[in-house]
Amino acid sequence: MKKLTTAILFILVTININAQDKIYFNDGTTLETKxxxxxxxxxxxxxxxxxxxxxxxxxxxxVNMVVFENGTHQIINAKxxxxxxxxxxxxxxxxxxxxxxxxxxGNSGPTSISYERLNPEGTRGVEIPLNVYFDADGGTGFATxxxxxxxxxxxxxxxxxxxxxxxxxxxxxxxxxxxxxxxxDTSFGVWTGVKxxxxxxxxxxxxxxxxxxxxxxSDFDVIxxxxxxxxxxxxxx
Numbered sequence: 001m002k003k004l005t006t007a008i009l010f011i012l013v014t015i016n017i018n019a020q021d022k023i024y025f026n027d028g029t030t031l032e033t034k035x036x037x038x039x040x041x042x043x044x045x046x047x048x049x050x051x052x053x054x055x056x057x058x059x060x061x062x063v064n065m066v067v068f069e070n071g072t073h074q075i076i077n078a079k080x081x082x083x084x085x086x087x088x089x090x091x092x093x094x095x096x097x098x099x100x101x102x103x104x105x106g107n108s109g110p111t112s113i114s115y116e117r118l119n120p121e122g123t124r125g126v127e128i129p130l131n132v133y134f135d136a137d138g139g140t141g142f143a144t145x146x147x148x149x150x151x152x153x154x155x156x157x158x159x160x161x162x163x164x165x166x167x168x169x170x171x172x173x174x175x176x177x178x179x180x181x182x183x184x185d186t187s188f189g190v191w192t193g194v195k196x197x198x199x200x201x202x203x204x205x206x207x208x209x210x211x212x213x214x215x216x217x218s219d220f221d222v223i224x225x226x227x228x229x230x231x232x233x234x235x236x237x
Contacts, residue, residue: 020048023058024065026077035066093122093156094236099209101232107135109213109228110167110191116149116234122156125149131167131191133217133226140226141217143169147195157236158207162196165215173222191217193226199234207234 021035023045033045036055043066044057063076097116104111112129119125127149133141145167153159171189193215201207209232216225 021045021069022067023063024067026062026064035068038066093118093120094204095120095122095157097125097157097207097234097236099127099232099234101209101211101230103231104134104228106213106226106228108133108140108217108224108226109215110143110165110226111228111230114147116157118157122158123151125151125157125161129167131169133171133191140224141169141171141189141191143167143171143189143191143217145169145191149195151199156201158199158201160196160198162194165191165193165195165213167191171217171219171224173219173224187219189217189219191215191226197230201236205236207236208232209234 020032023031023033023035023043025031032048034048034051035043035045037044038060040060042057042059043063044055046055047053060076065073065075065077067073095118097118099112099114099116101111101113110129110131110133112131114127114129116125116127125148127147129144129147131141131143131145133143145165147165148163149161150163151157151159151161168190169188170186171191172186173189193213195211195213197209197211199207199209209230211230211232213226213228213230215227216223218224
């Protein structure tokens with residue numbers, strides 16, 4: 001009789017030990033639990049080693065399979081979802097960029113040192129430049145404003161870009177005097193134009209920028225055209 005009682009107790013303890021649900025996660029880990037509820041999008045459970053403890057909730061998109069205490073199983077995600085690199089979709093990219101033009105040619109077009117802020121996808125940037133305008137005789141103006149850069153193609157703040165540019169500052173204007181442009185004056189003016197170019201991103205940190213600028217500056221009396229081709233380096237952070 002004593003042996004029979006011992007055997008029954010052993011069976012009950014064994015059943016109790018195995019009366020647990022197992023959750024297999026997409027990352028390959030397994031957890032022994034007691035599942036209390038399951039919907040189409042989430043499940044609630046208690047850890048089997050702490051049944052009197054808190055109830056946890058987890059989304060089913062993180063679960064590969066569930067094996068219930070009676071031995072049956074339910075596959076939630078037949079193929080565990082791969083973790084997508086944030087670098088691959090540009091969501092984790094560096095979004096701040098400092099650019100300095102080192103080489104420039106042109107006539108009354110901008111050469112700049114600038115700060116650029118990229119959107120999360122890297123398809124658009126807003127650039128704040130400090131511009132110097134020059135021609136063969138020297139400087140013709142100083143201004144600051146904004147350039148909107150639309151990156152075409154792969155995104156990530158790289159490749160070909162184009163967009164409008166706008167700046168306010170001090171410019172030198174040449175005025176007509178007796179049918180000759182021999183009178184110069186320095187006054188407040190506005191630059192409007194288009195900026196386009198190619199961003200070569202050599203690494204997460206460093207890149208080379210080739211840009212072209214075409215536009216005009218005016219004091220709302222005289223309009224003067226300008227253009228420039230610039231080669232610069234940049235640091236992304």
